[in-house]
Amino acid sequence: MLKHSLLLILTVFLFLPLQSWAQIQIGGDDVKIDFANPQEYEIGGLTVSGIQHLDANALKAISGLRVGDRINVPGDEISDAINQLWKQGILSDIKIVATNIQGNLIFLDLQLTERPRLTKFSFKGVSKTEADNLRDNISLVTGKIITDNLKQVTKAKIVDFFIEKGYLNAEVSIEEKDDEKMVNGKWFVITVDKKNKIKINDIIVHGNTEFEEKKLLKSMKGTKEKKFYRLFSTSKFLESEYTVDKKSLITKYNTLGFRDAHIVKDSIYAFDDKTINIEITVDEGDKYYFRNITWVGNTKYSSDQLSTILNIKRGEVYNESRLESALYMNPTGRDVTSLYMDDGYLFFQITPVEILVEGDSIDIEMRLLEGKQARVNKVTVVGNTKTSDKVIMREIRTQPGQLFSRADIIRTQRELAQLNLFNPEAMGVNPTPNPQDGTVDIEYVVEERPSDQVELSGGYGANQLVGTLGLTFSNFSTRKMFTEGGSAWNPLPSGDGQLLSLRAQSNGRFFTSYNLSFTEPWLGGKKPHSFTFSTYRSRQNQNGREKDDPLLSEIVIFGSSVGIGFRLKKPDDFFSVYGQIGYQLYKLQNFNNTFLFSDGTANNLSLTGTLQRNSIDAPLYPTRGSQFSMSFQTTLPWSQWFDGKTDYAELEPEDRYKWIEYHKWKFNSKWFMNLSSPKAERKFVLSARAEFGFLGLFNQDIGQSPFERFYVGGDGLSGFSLDGREIIALRGYENQSLTPTNSNGSRIGGTVYNKYTLELRYPFSTNPTATIYGLTFLEGGNSWLDFNDYTPFNIKRSAGFGVRIFLPMFGLLGLDYGYGYDDILNNANANKGQVHFSIGQSF
Incomplete structure (x- = not known):
């Protein structure tokens, strides 16, 4: 047995020329090994040294060497083991060393050096926001083994990141630095030279004879030339957008009958150090037309019925997109496939086949496989x-x-x-x-989303600043309130789709208001009959005195209502009807503001009926559909039914309005139209609205009710109101500036109003956790004191732009800038540009 370690660096064997002898050191003696005659050994032991983080057993397994294996030294087994370890990309140095030889037993040690690991990384040449976005994009994590591939992939991702932002010439370098706090640890200093943002100077199209270049370039939505008038579209070059836009250009040709159109070649070259030019050469081909369209395999519907749905006539320009839309899944539902699938034919298939192309005409045979109803x-x-x-x-x-x-x-x-x-x-x-x-x-x-909302706002009304705190629970459950053990209170019982709203307003001792409302959308759980209850109490102290002070000036209002709604089946089930009975009690003491009397009480008992139709496709950002509502609210004609003798013209106001009487009519309509392709992720939407309201009377001696009137103009935020007034927003003008006034210049509200709105909307984000869309608008409206003065188109006009943000916890928040085009009598600044903030409304 050898008493000293035998150091045999087997990796050297792979690179030495074939020679008869090599020297190895055993203690102080020289031993000659015959490389021309490899010897066979049995592996008697296998160890791993030099590693810190890797698993020794895993490395042994990767090498393919096992104790008991018989190998040749030198031989392929050793070189294969080195290759297997090296391919893992986790080691920077590999040696397989013989530590001892006993007869035909050889003891090997895998002497390995791990690649350094990443401990941290930082950026140079980018902003903090860009650095944060890059961290999410490149997916570098501490502890990762540093390899050449890691660095190349990181560079590529960073370059791609900036190319998508228009920096086509961005360069990235990565410097490795030793981390003194960790053995074999390194950190990256990533330096980015973004250079100039590259924009498109000019796009030239060659080969177009049928269409002007300008018309073709309109189809390229994401690739635009740099022009001074393009305020809302970018001219930066994005490879991904350019690829899509080339297809869009050809699609434009296809929709106009040029089904063989294609791009022959295109080139991109620098115009200067900040811009590029793009040249595209097209081959338009011939223009084609539909000729004969026949149907095969149809038994459920006749060929004439199917041709009516298809709605493509002989001689029309060949348009493959239109053909597909008429056959498959048209968003409007008017297509052949929908016709069958709406009648149970789930397995229905239709294949259009071009059976003849003759000259500029194409014959198509529609081959149907109806299948069975499912x-x-x-x-x-x-x-x-x-x-x-x-x-x-x-x-x-x-x-x-x-x-x-x-x-x-x-x-x-x-x-x-x-x-x-x-x-x-x-x-x-x-x-x-x-x-x-x-x-x-x-x-x-489905995927649940946060639906409860918190309202925190401040408003200004009656020369006072008013704070509001509101809580809306959109998925409440009264059924689970009394669950045994209270397990449903997490934090509130939920899950039954009921609506519970709590709201409080106050500015301290001068004003307080409390509101509660509850809605059960399916009363009884069997049919869509909704039940709603609401109640509120408000108090305004005008001079801040205590309750027992005879000089106290205050008004206390109590109100409550109960309503029930029904979903109708005719004319269609988008219709619903809602009825409500409501009561308000007004109690005044030395209150000489707003009302026609300062002491006394007024009662408002009314019935309301509403007919509405709602077919919009989404509540937050509708892209199609409409909403209509007509409502009629009335009190009883108390003065005529229960007291036909009193001369109300001679009564004091507190007696004249003890029981308020009026009838109120309102109409509201909204239309939404998608202006973009059905396949577009973000859709331009045109919204058109019209509103009308009228407040009538029963008794000429009593006159128009001072309650329930219309106050038009501004942002529509009420702050607080005391007389049941309706605040009608109209952007571009000061709050309530379009409201009739009395001889003293005080606004007393209109008895009739109308309003028209046209909006163009575009969504920046349709994510339900933060829905954001921008808009531009044209708006007009007015209010009148007397219906005899009403002129539908004598309106005050405005225009502007704005943004809406929906946050689940706060609801819909809006910010608009509007400019009024028409002067307001005795208020020169009412229309000179207004900024409006809104909560929970879309104007």
Whole structure:
């Protein structure tokens, strides 16, 4: 047995020329090994040295060497082991050393040096925001083994990051520095030289004879030339956008009959150090037209019926996009596939085949496979972690046993979105057909989102600053309030889709107001009959005196209402009707502001009926659909029914208005139209609105009610109001500046108003946790004291722009700038540009 270590560096063997002898040192003696005659050894032991973080057993396994294996020294087994270890990319140096030889037993040690590990990294040449975004983008983590590949991938990701921002010539370097606090640790200093942001100077199109270059370039939405008038579109060059836009350019040709159009070549070259030019050469090809369209395989519907749905006439320009839209899944539902699928034909298939191209004409044969009608088997819901199953299931239109209907699925998704409890972007439907028995299982996928809201705001009314705190619970559950053990209070019982709202306003001792409202959308749980109860109490102390002070000046208002709503089936089930009875009591003591009398009481008992239709596709950012509502609110004609003798013209105001009487009519309509492609992720939407309100009287001797009038102009925030007035927002003008005044110049409210609004909206984010969209608007409206003076188009006009942000905890927040085009009598500054802040409304 050898008493000293035998050091045999086997890796050297791989690189030495074949020679008869090599020298190895054993103690002080020289031993000659015959490399021309490899010897076979059995591995008697295998150890690993030099590692700090890696697993020794794993490294042994990777090497492929095992104790008991027989190997040749020198031989392929050693070189194979080195190669296997090196391929892992985690080692910077590898030696396989013989520590001892006993007869035919050889003892090996894997002497390894780990690659350094990353301990931290920093950036130079970028802003803090860019550095934060880069950290998320490059996915560097401490403890990662540093390899050449790691550095190259990191550089590439950083370069791509800045290319997407228009810095096409960005350069990145990575410097490694030793970390004194960690053995074999290094940190990166990543230096970025962004250079100039590259924009597009000019886009030149060659080969276009049918269309002007300007018309073609409009189809390239993300690749635009640098022009001074482009305020809202970028001219930076993005490779990803350019690739999409080249396809869009060809699609533009295809929609106009040039189905063979293609890009022959394109080139990008520097114009100067800040801009580039793009040249695109197209081959337009010939223009084609539809000729004969025939139907094969249809038994359910006649060829004439299908041709009517298709709505493509002989001689029309060939347009593949239009053809596909008429055959498959048109968003409006007017297509051939929807016609079949809405009648249960889940397995329906249609294939358009060009059977003849002759000259500039194309004949198409529509080949149908109708299949059998499918019925719904099981309906399930997944993803609702908070909302009860019954809340979702009662909105689902696809019921077991019914014929499958695509329209019912789309309507179900719309109804679930209207609940405002789920993320509309994450909603999904997974139909699982069962062709054997002609049924289909439908699984609806939802994702809960925060729906409760907190309102924290300040307003100004009656020459006082008023603070507001409001809490709205959109998914409340009274059923779970009394759950045994209180397990449902986390922090509040929820999941049944009920609405509970609590609101308080105050400015200290001078004004307080408390509101509570509750809505059960499905009273009894069987039908969509809603029940609503609300109550409030407010008190304004005008001079700050105590309650028992005879000079106290105050008004106390108590109000309560109960309403019930029904969803109708005719004319369609987008209609609903709502009825409400409400009561307000006004108690005044030495209160000489706003009202026509300072002492006494007034009672307002009214009935309200509302007919409305709502078909919008989403509550936060509607892209299509409409909302209409007509309401009629009335008191009883107390003076005529119960007292036909009193001369009300001679009564004092406190007696004349002891029981308030009026009738009030309102109409409100909204339309939403998508202006973008159905496939676009972010859609331009045009919104048009019209409003009208009228307040009538029963008794000419009493005159118009001083309550329930319309106050028009400004941001629509009420601060607080004491007389049931309606605050109508109209941007571009001061608050209530379009409201009629009396001879003293005090605003007394209008008895009739109308308003028109046109908005163009664009979403910056449709994420339900932060929905953000910008808008521009044209608006006009006015109010009148007497209906005889009402002129529908004698309006005060304005225009402007704004932004809306929806945060789940705070609701809809808005900021607008509007400029009024028309002067206001006796108020020269009312229309000179106004900034408006809004909460919980969209104007």
